[in-house]
Amino acid sequence: MCRSIKTLREPYASDVTDDDVRAAALQYVRKVSGFRSPSTRNAETFERAVEAVAAATQTLLDDLKLKHVSRD
Numbered sequence: 001m002c003r004s005i006k007t008l009r010e011p012y013a014s015d016v017t018d019d020d021v022r023a024a025a026l027q028y029v030r031k032v033s034g035f036r037s038p039s040t041r042n043a044e045t046f047e048r049a050v051e052a053v054a055a056a057t058q059t060l061l062d063d064l065k066l067k068h069v070s071r072d
Helices: 018-033 040-063
Strands: none
Touching: 018 040
């Protein structure tokens, strides 16, 4: 859907920051809304959507159960 959103879970990414999660959320909201930068009257709605998507993304990453492979 949006090629600039990167996978944020291990083993594809490590040390994922809040900025990484927010950047992915911003890209998602931009793609879905069709706006790169919202108008003044839509800015608050746009920002709430970014915050909600970022929160949902962080919850998903925190709750994923991943199989860890031992590299011994």
